[in-house]
Amino acid sequence: MPTKFVFVTGGVVSGLGKGAVAASIGKIMQFRGYKVDMIKIDPYLNVDPGTLNPIEHGEVFVCEDVWEFEPAPGYKFRIAEIDQDFGTYERFLDINMHPSNNITSGQVYLSVILKERIGEYLGKTIQVIPHITGEIKRRIRQVAERSKPDVLIVEIGGTVGDIEAMPFLEAIRQFRLENPPGHTALVHVTLVPYLSSIGQLKTKPTQHSIKELQSMGLQPDIVIARADRELPEDVKEKIALYSNIPWEAVFSDPDLETVYKLPIILEKQGLGTYLTKILGLENNIQLQEYDKWQSIVEKFVSAKGEVVIAMPGKYTMIQDSYISINEALSHAGAHLGVKVKRIFIEAEDLEEKPEKVESLIENADGILLTPGFGKRGVEGMIQAARYAIENSKPFLGICFGAQLLFIAFMRYKAGLREANSTEIDPNTPHPVVDLLPEQKSLQWFGGTMRLGAHPVKVIPGTRLYEAYKQEVIYERFRHRYHINTKYREIAENHGLVISSTDLSGNIINSIEVKGDSWIVGVQFHPEFKSRPNRPSPIYLEFIKAVTLEKKN
Structure with missing residues (x-):
């Protein structure tokens, strides 16, 4: 079976828990017996987060393996330090992530610039489109070829509208056009704040975020709304209307006692059923896997x-x-x-x-x-x-x-x-x-x-x-x-x-x-x-x- 791709973007603010949502999507696919792998794209120009201050970026996660990153012949860099979201992926999916699954702007630009220096692009003007976007797509496909997952989930770091994230969003737009319908899905994670002064959940930030995404040629298939409480149906319907998607494609991501409960919450809302339908996959949930995860969650809740x-x-x-x-x-x-x-x-x-x-x-x-x-x-x-x-x-x-x-x-x-x-x-x-x-x-x-x-x-x-x-x-x-x-x-x-x-x-x-x-x-x-x-x-x-x- 050819690999299916799920792209996860974020809107309004950073720190929404997009990594937990992406990992939960992976867990939901594992409930159905599918082999899952994950990519995290980080728009910063560092080659990896190893030299970043934790106060600025959070934890530096370390992989089991050390990857010899070779952006061009004769140039090698050791990479094992990757983004903290990979810790979330490993904990949810119980698999070891490979360092090459963390794609940074630094790696992408370094690859293109070094290839230009050694003459790979002789006679060409090197530009963001098509060279940077082409390198991004190549790296995504490289992961798919190496691990051969049924579903590859690609989380794009940062927030839609960030200047540094634009080449990655453009690469995704091209990637979706280059693949036949039913091979990709786009999930947008956004914030719906609650204003206690008026006692209402406000959808306007989400509306603006989705318009920003659409202005870049990307139409979300699914919206997952982060809030401190569950979304009522009328709020879901309003988000769906402005997002140009059916109301059943809007899912609620409320505050939880433990983050490990999120796959259960999204599964109960029908995310697995809806996503497998978009991707043309069989929706055969394996109750044994689901029950096993639910028993793990229960330990955290009942302690x-x-x-x-x-x-x-x-x-x-x-x-x-x-x-x-x-x-x-x-x-x-x-x-x-x-x-x-x-x-x-x-x-x-x-x-x-x-x-x-x-x-x-x-x-x-x-x-x-x-x-x-x-x-x-x-x-x-x-x-x-x-x-x-x-x-x-x-x-x-x-x-x-x-x-x-x-x-x-x-x-x-x-x-x-x-x-x-x-x-x-x-x-x-x-x-x-x-x-x-x-x-x-x-x-x-x-x-x-x-x-x-x-x-x-x-x-x-x-x-x-x-x-x-x-x-x-x-x-x-x-x-x-x-x-x-x-x-x-x-x-x-x-x-x-x-x-x-x-x-x-x-x-x-x-x-x-x-x-x-x-x-x-x-x-x-x-x-x-x-x-x-x-x-x-x-x-x-x-x-x-x-x-x-x-x-x-």
């Missing part, structure tokens, strides 16, 4: 009790910076029947207002020290790790958080008071955290970290082994600095446990504090592999330790 996790970090201004961590905590909590409440603590506040923040950490049931880069707020995060060590508070450090746990241990347990990371203090007399050897000669920052999935050798008898119950696991990494093995013996002599390394034993991948308290730091990012139906083992053990500590 009772609550545990509180303090999360000191550098990027707490935007919670999307930690979206995979948030979800991994929720997965573990749902599996154990508890809700996980997160208290985000700005790292600089730990330094500047320690008396105000310490009570938050003290009253939390556990501490998760978050990933990050750079020196801002670091001393505050080190003090959070020190608090966990000295007060036996359940603690999980992720990547940078694990490195800061090691620094805190070496300062306050091993007595090396000037211990630090060379990232923070290049002149520290005790570089207990240092650059990986292969990183020291690198000059480029994009795509040059230790990236993707690597084998991890787990030491039996450790808390990490209790979690995974395997001696070799694969987890995803994203780091330049690591725990310095030269300080291993000193650390172990003072009660630190090295619980895993790489296969050579030269890179320390996780640490633990010896004793009854559950204090663990991992250099890898287990949250990237956590699923609602299969929580990350280490997050599960962390929340288990937190719930036990709370009961005691």
Whole structure:
């Protein structure tokens, strides 16, 4: 069967949850037994989001695989860092996404410009149409050819009307014309705000958004309206009238207790039936798959009790910076029947207002020290790790958080008071955290970290082994600095446990504090592999330790 294509655009404002809608469409197609793959198009000029600040763009998601992107012969770039929406796709669909499924303006323009430089377009004037749009279409087809899905869902980042998104929308217009009817569908996700002052849902922003889309030659087949409540029928009819679609093609996307409920909500409204009709696909829903997902959702909705996790970090201004961590905590909590409440603590506040923040950490049931880069707020995060060590508070450090746990241990347990990371203090007399050897000669920052999935050798008898119950696991990494093995013996002599390394034993991948308290730091990012139906083992053990500590 030839691949069918579903394009998902967004209107009015960004941050509507377009990624969750796109993933829900994929889940709905999986309910019917179809093989699904997904593309995310990002209009920014960065080659990938690896050098973006999480405060500006949100989390950088890391794939299992590292892709050798070759925009032109003789030019290669490593890509494993991709948009955070891919985490949503992986969690909903339970598949590993390939880095080439993230198409950015940077990749597209780089490809065209480098090909021009090596003479591929000799004699031609290079223009947005047809060269940029042609490269966009080529990349979409390349994904379809590689993974051969029944349905390929393509989410276009940003908002209709953005200047940077125009070449992608034009490419989609051409793509739809080049394919026969019934091979593509266009879903537009838009906002219907509720004005409490007059007690009404207002459709005018949606009307303008759809007019903007139509002005670019794109007629939506389906409109999914985001609101804080379900849309009444008269509002749906009004949107349908101005969108030039039947009223049954308008679907409501209300606020939900858990995002994983969205495929169920859209399925009950008939989205799967309507979409398969547009695409000429059989509408044979497999109740076993539907019921399996519904039982997963029920765990999130029915969870009772609550545990509180303090999360000191550098990027707490935007919670999307930690979206995979948030979800991994929720997965573990749902599996154990508890809700996980997160208290985000700005790292600089730990330094500047320690008396105000310490009570938050003290009253939390556990501490998760978050990933990050750079020196801002670091001393505050080190003090959070020190608090966990000295007060036996359940603690999980992720990547940078694990490195800061090691620094805190070496300062306050091993007595090396000037211990630090060379990232923070290049002149520290005790570089207990240092650059990986292969990183020291690198000059480029994009795509040059230790990236993707690597084998991890787990030491039996450790808390990490209790979690995974395997001696070799694969987890995803994203780091330049690591725990310095030269300080291993000193650390172990003072009660630190090295619980895993790489296969050579030269890179320390996780640490633990010896004793009854559950204090663990991992250099890898287990949250990237956590699923609602299969929580990350280490997050599960962390929340288990937190719930036990709370009961005691």
